[in-house]
Structures are given as structure tokens and as C-alpha cells.
Amino acid sequence: MDFTITKEQEELKAVVREFADKHVFPRVVEFEANQEIPPEIVKEMARLGLFGVVFPEEYEGLGLDPITAGLVLEELVRGDPECSLAVAFLVHTSWGHIACKYGSEELKEDVIKRAARGDLWIGIATTEPGAGSDLTGISVTAKKEGEGYVLTGEKAYISGVKEAKEKGTWFKDGGGHVTLAYTDKTKGHRGMTLFFIPLTDPGITVRLEKEFGRKGWSFGSFTINEVKVPEFYRIGDEGKGFYIAMEGFDHARAYIALTCAVAGKRALEIAAEYTKQRRAFGQPIAKFQGVQFQLAEHWSRLEAAHALAYKALWALKMEQEGKLNRFEVTKIAASAKLFAVEAAKAALDGAMRWMGAFAYTEENPVALAWKAVKSYDWAEGSLDIMRLIVAREVLGKEYIG
Template identity: 30%
Template sequence: MDFELSKEQKMIQKESRRFAQEELAPRYSQWDREKTYPRNLVKKMGELGFIGMSVGKQNGGLGESYVTEGIVCEELSRGDCSLPMSTQVAGHLCAGLLEQGGKEAKKAFLEPFLAGEQICAFCITEPGSGTDAGALQTRAEKKGNTYILNGEKSGITAIMDADFALVFARTEPGATAKGVSCFVVPCNLPGVSTQAYEDLGCNAIVRGSLFLQNVEIPESYRIGEEGKGFKLAMRGFDISRIFLCLEAISPALVSLHETIEHVKKREAFGRPLATFEGVSFPIVEHLSLLEAVRLLCYKALWLRDQGLPSTKEAGMVKWMAPRFSTNAIRDCIVLHGHYGYTKEYPLEQRLRDVLAIEIADGTPQVSKLVVQREFMGRNFLPYNYR
């Protein structure tokens, strides 16, 4: 077992940490206040090769390992833990799907996406189906060599800024994962409209609904085989969930280290706060739990790099990482006393942002069901797995 990063990984880690410190952290709260998606910085991220890093060289990517892509996600999230939800998490899902597309779709969408010139959104959730994603009802009807799409997608990260969306729609009637196909939909097509949400956090990557009304797209914008789209989505989730977890852990660790500095300096009853066990022990407990989950994240990514299954590990970290991270950041706020509750410190924003990660890409409940299925088998699930 070797925990040492390669020379190249260390360089990428250093560069992404520098980018997070210099470019992301100073504007983190401004983007939240102003609800601005920093397109210019995403372009820089594209130039630095931080987007879609594991896309194969044959498709214009760098062909980096998932571990390396995870390192970048973790480092960027030290400066801003909401933007990577669009660029690294939805971005990973979309890039992985586009790699399965034809030449035309790759040229039109994958290339500008990797360059940071176009923003993508991943659209599976609907008003009537989230956890039970396979029950989606958006329709795609074949008409000659085009498809006509009708339906509504909800809760979509960065949909207000997206140039194109990866949309899952039903090509066969029913309410199961069978017969679901995946399509690229440019957001400027006639019949496409969006509506923004007012969210608790992650305000730079405004979520919203996507409406599709008789939207006509060429057959060449279908990704993968007709009716086989759902499996493609699920394959991506095993990785994107881990990136999300690293995205949750980073701001918690940064907050804990800031808190350590604070309690070493701040005094009460004539002694530094850090000398009281009621102050130091919670910090130690959070650091221990987060380090354990962080290592499990990297184990899961390593497994996938070896072509081995990682579904169980992805399910485990997905319920633990955001929960442990929110618990840690909440304690950091309390340990900063009344200052911690002000907007002068990034702690409250981090708490709001990390809370989103509990729900996005699957709630703690569905993550535990995934782990349960892996250990106990499908026959012991509380529902008929689609």
C-alpha cells in the first residue's frame, strides 16, 4: 500500500491549491452575495486542464486518473466549495457522458466544455422523481432523424448559466429505468426555458428548473444507445459522489484549521481556549472522522482507477462526508463565539454550501440503501429496485 502521491500529482495539487487560494477564496463570498457564476475563472480552469481531467486523450482530454481528478476537486474546494459542484461534479458526469457520444456531439460540446468555454448542466431530477430517478417522465419522441423533447427537469445545478444540458428522457413509455435515453440539449434552442430558485447556499451556481416544450434535436445529439441512458448516468454517479464528498471535506478541514488558530490565540479565564478539553476534543474528533472518510474517498477513486467496483465505498462516503463536514463546521462556528455567527467569517457560508451536498447526487437515505444492497443483496431492499 502506497499513500505517496506521484511527482506529477504533487505538482497538480500545488497548482490547484494556489489557484484556490489566489483566485477562488478571495471572491467566494462576493459570488454568493451577487449570485454570479465566474465564467472567466472557469475559462482559466479549462486552460489549466482542471476540467474533465479524466476524459481520455483520444477525446481531447488529459486522461488523468480519478485519484488525480479527486485531488484537484479537493484542492479547489478549499477556496470555494460551491463552484466545483458545477465544474467538477456535474462537469465530470457530463464529460463522461459526452465521451460516449458521436463525433458531432464531441466536437460541438466536449471540446468547448474541456476548454472552460461552455458550461454544462446534468438533468435527471424532475418535479415528480428525485430519489426514484428512474421514474422520470420527460418524453423524447423520434421523428425522422430528430427527437422531440417535452418535459420538465428540476433542481438543476447551474442551469441558469448552462450553455447546454445533458437531459435524460423516456424513449419508451413506462415508469422504470428501462427505456430512458440521454440527449445533449443546447440551452438556446426554441422551446427551452429556465427558472431560477432562491436557495440557502451555493448561490454562485444558481439552481433552477429546465422546461422543454417541443424541443427538436438531431439524432446525433443522443448519447449512447437508445433506451440505455440510465445505466450511463449511474456509472458516473459512483465517481461524482466521491468528488462531492471531497468537496464537503475540504471546507470543513480548512474551518477546523482556522479554528485551531483562533482557539490558540483567544483566551478565557486567563488561558488560551485551546487548553480546555471541551474546546480541543471536538476539534480532534472532527479531524479524526474527516481524515478517515477522506481516505475512504481516495480508496474508492483508486478502486475505480484499477477498474474495480467502488459502489459500496461511494455509498458509504456519500452519507458520511457531508454530515461529518456540516457537524464540524457548525462546531467551528460555536468555537469562534459570536464572531463565528457573523458574515465577516466564511464559516456560515461554508455551512450553507456543504448542507447542499447532503442532498445533491443522492440523500443519506438512498446512499445507505446502496450500501445495504451491496452487503445484503437486492432481495432485502424495501422496494423493487428499478
């Protein structure tokens, strides 16, 4: 594994860094206060092609690999340690990739091309009021009817519901979610199928939750009241939805690991600057060895988390090239998420402590990063589920089913 990056990757990073430094970082506190990312920022991301990074060129994307998508994400998180832009980017990139890989040609022409242009956002909806970690508990159903399927039920705690429902504000055509449903409940997880559901459909009603952090990107539930989708909105074969969803989680978890490592490092940098300015007992608090040693410990763990996140992105690339098997990728991605979330939470806790009472305000990007990273205790699979996956891959399925 080689950490050097190409000239093209360097150039792309520089473009995103300039955008993030100039247009994003100065407005992060505003994202949280107004509970939305200003539409012009999302539109600029689209103009720069950032919603099309991993989609093939024939579908109007940039045709780049997961490592390069990681380099883009890294710059977005440096600009927005509150992580709303990261959610917008990583969910769309991961689940858009899955829709593209398993979707029909008509779906690619209709949905993927618009997603790659940044005209339509793609989210994920597996969770329901009665089912999170244990997806066999979902109750959304999809019934075959004529040339399509009719879906009914409710999804809960879903990111990006507002941005997908509202046409024109952030995305010209709003968006939709890769949604898990039962096509045959008697078969358990082998009876599940994935569909693309446009949230702009009048049969979808959205309800927003009051988020705890990363408030710039919405979070809520949606009810699906007999929504008919064409057959070509099915993603993969009937009965394969659970397995395809697991592959999507690997992508999202690798990007999440990177998000947490970078948000943690960015917060440590901000806090380190603060400790140089802030004085107590006659000297800058950066001169206290208690602060220095903790800073070094957290920084080292985050360096390790950062490297492991890139290993997970590398694993996704290797899998795409047929050089690594799925189970290995799943194990690395779950380890990366587990390690990075824990390392970043500990680092952010330390960084907040050094910033004193100022840390405990909504004006402080370090506190906003802490709230964002905390969401990854659960989002795209809880840390306990990461532990189960890693243990299963190490011990074998006969020990953990």
C-alpha cells in the same frame, strides 16, 4: 492502494493551489453575496485546463484519471470552502466523462472537445418537480422524429442552469445538461434514455431558485418546449439511460465525498486559528480541553472520510482498468458520500460553535461551508438512498429491490 503522488500530480496540485490561494479564497464571500463566481475565475480555470482533466487527449483533454481529478478538486475546495467551484468542476467532470464514454463520435467532436477546452459546461438533469429519488416518476419524454428526437417536459433543482443558458459570460458557448427522458414509458426504468440538451436552445426556459448555500453556482429549473436535438446527442442506446445515469452518480458521489471531507478539514483549520486568537475567561479558547477534544474527534473522522473518498476515486480508476466490478464501485462511492457528508456536517457544526456569534454571519467561510455541505444531504442522491445502496450491496437484491 498507494497514497504517494507522482511528480506530475504534485506539479498540477501546486498550480491549482496557487490559483486558488491567490484568486479564489480572498473572494469567496463575494461569490455568495453576488450569487455568482466572477467570470474571470471560471475563465482562468479553463485556461489552466481544469475543465478538461479527465477527457482523453484526442478530444483536447488532459487524459488524467479520477484520482488526479480529485487532487485538483481538493485544491479548489481549499480555496473555496463555500464549494461553488467544486460544483462547477465535479458535475462537469463526472457527467462529461459519462457523455464522452457513451456518446457517439460526432458528440465527442462537437460537445466533448468544447467541454475539454472550457468553452462549454456540462451539467446533469435527472430531477423533476415530481421525481427526485424515484426516477421512474420522471415525465420528460423524447420522441424520435426524422434524424433526431423532440424533448418535452420540465427539470427542477438543477445546478448550473444560468451558466449554461448564458453564452459568453462564463463559457464561450454556454452549456448543456445530460438529461434523462423516457423514450418508452411503458417499459419503466428500461424505457429511459439520456440526451445532451444545450440550454442555449430557444426552446429552453430557465427559472432560478434562491439557493440556501453554494450560491456562486446557480440552481433552478428549466422547461423543455419541444426541443429538437440531433440523434448524435443521444448518450448510449435507447433504454439504457437509467443504468448509465447510475454510473454517472458513482463518479459524482466519489468527488462529493472528497469535497465534503476537504471543506470540513479546511473549516476546522480556519476555526482552530480563530480559537487561538479569541480569548475568554483569561485565555485563548483553544486552551479549553472541551474544544481540543472535539477538534480531535472531528479531525480524525474527516481524515477517515478523506481516505475513503480517495478509495472511491481509486475504485473508479480500477473499474476503468477492468479490475473492479460496477457494483463494488457503487457500494464504495455511496459509503464514501454517506460517511463524508455526515462527518463534515458534524465537524462544521462544531467549528461554527467555537467561532461564537461571528459564525452566524454571511462573512464567515465556515458558515458558508456548512451551508454547502448541507446540500449533499440530497444533491446527486440523498443520504437515505446512499444507505439503501450500501445495504442492498451488503444484504443482496432479494432484501432491497
